[in-house]
Amino acid sequence: EAGVTQFPSHSVIEKGQTVTLRCDPISGHDNLYWYRRVMGKEIKFLLHFVKESKQDESGMPNNRFLAERTGGTYSTLKVQPAELEDSGVYFCASSPDTGKLVEKLFFGSGTQLSVL
Amino acid sequence: SQQGEEDPQALSIQEGENATMNCSYKTSINNLQWYRQNSGRGLVHLILIRSNEREKHSGRLRVTLDTSKKSSSLLITASRAADTASYFCATGPYSSASKIIFGSGTRLSIRP
Secondary structure, three states: OOOOEEEOOEEEEOOOOOEEEEEEOOOOOOEEEEEEEOOOOOEEEEEEEEOOEEEEOOOOOOOOEEEEOHHHOOEEEEEOOOOHHHOEEEEEEEEOOOOOOOOOOEEOOOEEEEEO | OOOOEEEOOEEEEEOOOOEEEEEEOOOOEEEEEEEEEOOOOOEEEEEEEEOOOOEEEEOOEEEEEEOOOOEEEEEEOOOOHHHOEEEEEEEEEOOOOOOOEEOOOEEEEEEO
């Protein structure tokens, strides 16, 4: 069974440009999460999808960030326009625990985003 | 900062020794989970303890939970070089059944 995959693994862009990160969760996992870790700090929650619906987007920093999960399969996270403080590692995670407490997340390897 | 805070931030021990990491959190929780991250990789789920449990074991791992102090500890016994990684606690807040919140992690180094 394939794990959670993220693309690209690294992205270097200039301030003001647009970047789109992609996450393919484990097949059949309805829950999909985006997290970000900046400079060795905490792994910060960004948002949570259940199928194609945004269950909780309270962690999204501002309106420069747009997450989608059309069809309830893969998800994209677009940053437009990118700022220097957006640099960090963006993790995607999925979970099969639908309709009850989520007790285990499966993580991708992350996308290292560097904004110059 | 968010819910979980691990302590210490970094820990270096000799192979064979035990490693203890602590986690404190702020709000009521449904469960607490520990994850490991090897450099450049994704996080891997290690163990979960529910709010009505006080201690749990899995192989060389022992987790305790004290809900009155809002704290947890992860003990790794007989450490090995392969245990070198960052360890994170994550909490499932009582207010949200599906939101999992992480701390900043403990970086564990095992010296051969």
